[in-house]
Amino acid sequence: MALLSAVLLEPFQAEYQSRIAQLQGSAAVVEQARTCVSETGTRLLDKGLNDPWWAARSAVGLATGFVEPTSLAQTVHPSCAGILAQVRDGAEQENL
Numbered sequence: 001m002a003l004l005s006a007v008l009l010e011p012f013q014a015e016y017q018s019r020i021a022q023l024q025g026s027a028a029v030v031e032q033a034r035t036c037v038s039e040t041g042t043r044l045l046d047k048g049l050n051d052p053w054w055a056a057r058s059a060v061g062l063a064t065g066f067v068e069p070t071s072l073a074q075t076v077h078p079s080c081a082g083i084l085a086q087v088r089d090g091a092e093q094e095n096l
Contacts, residue, residue, distance in 0.1 A: 004045060004048045004049065004055055004059075005045065007055075007059040007062075007063070008044055008045070008048050008055055008058055008059045008062070009041050009044055009045055011059075011062050011063070011069075012037075012040070012041060012044060012062070012069050012072060012073075013037055013041050015069050016033070016037045016069065016084065016087060017037065019087050019088060019090075020033050020034060020037070020087055023087055023090050024090075025086075025087075025090060029083070029086070032083050033083050033084065033086075033087045036073070036077065036080035036083050036084055037084070039077055039080065040072075040073045040076060040077045040080050040084070043076035043077050044058075044072060044076055046076075047075070047076050058072055068088075069084070069088075070084050070085050070088055
């Protein structure tokens, strides 16, 4: 489980925690995003433990940039994909 956490969960959470920190949204949006990152992380671990091939493909995809963290979120927690995409897009707009 520690390996799965290191290769799948930590990169996902690190990216979104960084983006949330840059976000200038309302407190409610920021809190909703933090909750979704936490819930999605738990679901990523559960899916990875139950489907090692998916976990390996997803970890390699994240590491190489072929898989977006938002697409992983949509796979395991579809109701959070929208807010996480909003965080991603908001953080990218602020960096322009």
